[in-house]
Structure formats: structure tokens, C-alpha cells
Amino acid sequence: MRICVNGTDQDVPDACTVADLLREIGLLGRPVAVEVDRNVVPYANHSTFVLQPGAVVECVTLVGGG
Amino acid sequence: MAEDHTPPLEVGSFSLNSRLVVGTGKYETYEVMQDALAASGCDTVTVAVRRERLLDDQGRSLLDFLDLDRYTILPNTAGCFTTEDAVRTARLGRELLDQLGNPGKDWVKLEVLADKATLLPDPVGTLEATKELVADGFTVLVYSSDDPVMARHLRDAGAASVMPAGSPIGSGRGIANPAAIRIIIEQLTQTEHGGDPSYPVIVDAGVGTPSDVTIAMELGADGVLLNTGIAHAKDPVAMAHAMRHATDAGYLGARAGRIGKKLYASASSPWEGVIATIPGE
Numbered sequence: 316m317r318i319c320v321n322g323t324d325q326d327v328p329d330a331c332t333v334a335d336l337l338r339e340i341g342l343l344g345r346p347v348a349v350e351v352d353r354n355v356v357p358y359a360n361h362s363t364f365v366l367q368p369g370a371v372v373e374c375v376t377l378v379g380g381g
Numbered sequence: 382m383a384e385d386h387t388p389p390l391e392v393g394s395f396s397l398n399s400r401l402v403v404g405t406g407k408y409e410t411y412e413v414m415q416d417a418l419a420a421s422g423c424d425t426v427t428v429a430v431r432r433e434r435l436l437d438d439q440g441r442s443l444l445d446f447l448d449l450d451r452y453t454i455l456p457n458t459a460g461c462f463t464t465e466d467a468v469r470t471a472r473l474g475r476e477l478l479d480q481l482g483n484p485g486k487d488w489v490k491l492e493v494l495a496d497k498a499t500l501l502p503d504p505v506g507t508l509e510a511t512k513e514l515v516a517d518g519f520t521v522l523v524y525s526s527d528d529p530v531m532a533r534h535l536r537d538a539g540a541a542s543v544m545p546a547g548s549p550i551g552s553g554r555g556i557a558n559p560a561a562i563r564i565i566i567e568q569l570t571q572t573e574h575g576g577d578p579s580y581p582v583i584v585d586a587g588v589g590t591p592s593d594v595t596i597a598m599e600l601g602a603d604g605v606l607l608n609t610g611i612a613h614a615k616d617p618v619a620m621a622h623a624m625r626h627a628t629d630a631g632y633l634g635a636r637a638g639r640i641g642k643k644l645y646a647s648a649s650s651p652w653e654g655v656i657a658t659i660p661g662e
Contacts, residue, residue, distance in 0.1 A: 346444055347433050348430075355476050358476070376444070376477065377430060379404070379405040379414065379428065380429025381607075
């Protein structure tokens with residue numbers, strides 16, 4: 316199925332969880348906050364939250380800023 | 382004996398040992414940032430929330446260079462132009478800091494900007510986002526213009542601190558309108574104006590030099606937040622050191638009671654006993 320991750324379309328397997336996605340894009344284990352369809356998915360739910368086709372996902376971290 | 386240290390700055394449930402809050406952006410290297418933060422004496426640093434990219438060539442990120450046991454992280458909503466985006470960004474920042482176990486998860490430096498050229502706050506969006514984030518349990522430190530009326534609205538909406546800009550973000554123009562900053566401070570902190578003496582006002586943005594910091598503090602600000610003035614100085618570590626002392630100097634000076642301004646001179650040495658001929662006498 317196709318989803319959108321950080322503004323880019325991406326194909327992922329059906330029933331892909333947030334944790335599966337983070338593993339796929341090399342971010343599992345890194346400090347990342349995830350939002351799906353404009354709602355935060357808490358870290359505790361990453362391995363159980365199943366993404367739906369067309370999901371819009373944002374994976375963010377902290378960077379330098381003022 | 383005069384106090385050598387300033388007391389902590391209380392913002393909501395947070396207690397800041399340093400009244401200087403420093404940003405983590407724009408440094409040439411992470412190592413320079415680390416040294417500058419240490420030289421500034423700050424215990425609170427601001428950060429931004431951005432899309433994760435794959436690791437850079439050296440595989441390093443900001444978090445590899447921030448001691449999370451030493452610093453309370455204050456995440457901002459910089460780059461947001463709508464209430465909705467600012468609220469989303471604040472919640473993502475909270476989620477990140479919750480994962481990291483940093484106390485900064487409970488507060489946010491709220492910015493809702495009007496446009497990229499001026500980086501001025503959009504007052505309507507800023508007020509709406511303040512209300513929404515306060516209702517969501519955040520301690521909101523809100524970036525504002527130097528408009529005293531807007532400052533009152535933001536305070537009334539539940540902001541834990543109003544942070545008026547000295548001048549545009551990154552401009553280094555200092556305190557462009559000292560009278561406006563002074564009025565904001567009086568309105569929010571003096572009981573005769575309906576203010577609360579414990580309400581913190583932090584000057585945020587545009588501060589370029591140590592004297593700018595001192596002026597802000599002498600006007601009665603409780604703290605100063607800056608980034609570019611240190612990060613883009615020729616020697617950021619030396620400038621951070623200077624900013625630290627400028628903060629303390631302004632805080633202490635403001636409370637020491639300055640002399641009145643006079644049009645004419647007032648000699649410090651006595652006239653009595655002078656051996657010279659005084660013109661006109």
C-alpha cells in the first residue's frame with residue numbers, strides 16, 4: 316500500500332505498523348516523534364498502531380533552533 | 382554585602398537558575414555550540430522540531446551534543462504560520478521530550494509567524510494557539526510583538542510568560558522600542574496596572590550585543606532569550622560569556638535604583654576648599 320512519509324510517497328507492506336515503518340526507513344531506536352494524519356502516535360503505541368492506505372505520516376526530531 | 386548571584390527565574394512550575402535562555406541554531410559546529418552554551422551559564426536551551434532526515438555524512442545530530450541531564454529543553458514552534466501547525470508542532474515536541482525523559486516536555490516556546498520576511502508574530506493565530514495549548518496542559522511561553530495590549534491578551538489567555546521581541550528575529554537591532562517593552566513590563570507586573578509582580582516577562586529576539594541584554598534587563602525584564610547574537614558572533618564562546626555577565630549586570634542594576642537624569646553636570650569632588658579660581662564666582 317502507498318502512504319506519505321515526510322512529504323514523500325512510499326510503498327509499505329499491508330498492516331505495516333509505525334514501528335515497522337521506522338525500521339524500514341532506518342529510524343527505529345532513534346529519538347523520533349510520529350504523527351499520523353495530524354495526530355501524535357505515542358511511542359508506547361508504535362508497535363501496535365497499524366497504518367492505513369493513504370496515511371500521511373510525519374517523523375520528526377529535534378534540531379538546532381532559537 | 383551585595384548578592385553576587387541572581388535568584389532563579391520562575392516560569393510556571395519551571396525554575397531557571399540562569400535568566401539567559403540560549404538557542405541552539407546557526408552555530409558553525411556542534412562543538413562550538415556546546416562550548417558557547419556552557420560559557421553562557423544557561424540551563425535552558427531552545428530547539429526546533431523538524432522532519433527527520435537520514436543521517437548526515439558524519440552521522441551526527443543535535444541530540445548527540447546536548448546533555449539532557451544538564452539542560453532543560455524548550456522546544457519552539459518556529460516556522461509555523463497557522464494555529465493548527467503550531468499546536469501540532471508543540472505536541473510533537475512534547476512527545477519527543479517525553480521519550481527523552483526531559484522536563485521540557487511540559488512547556489513550549491510558541492511562535493505563530495505572519496511571514497518569512499519579517500518573522501513578526503501573527504497576533505490572531507498566536508492568541509488562538511495560546512488558548513489551545515494552555516487548554517492542552519502546556520506551560521506556554523509566547524513570542525509576541527512589543528504591543529502592550531497584545532501582551533495583556535496573551536497573559537489573560539493563560540500564557541506563563543509573554544516574550545516580546547526587542548526587534549525582528551535575527552536582526553541584531555537590539556531593543557528597538559524601549560518604552561513599549563517598559564510598558565509591557567509595567568502592565569504585566571505592577572499591581573497598580575493589574576499586573577502580578579511574579580509574572581515573568583522575557584525579552585526574545587533581536588538582541589545582538591551584551592549592552593542590548595543589559596538594557597532589556599534594566600528595563601525590568603525577568604530574562605532574555607537569544608540565539609543569533611551568540612551563534613553568529615565572531616567568537617561565539619566569548620560572546621556567550623559576555624551575554625551571561627550582561628544579564629546579571631542588568632538584573633542587579635535594575636534593582637539597585639539608578640540615578641535620575643539631569644540636564645547639567647553635578648561635580649563628584651567637593652567645591653569647598655578648592656584652590657582654583659572658579660569662572661563666574
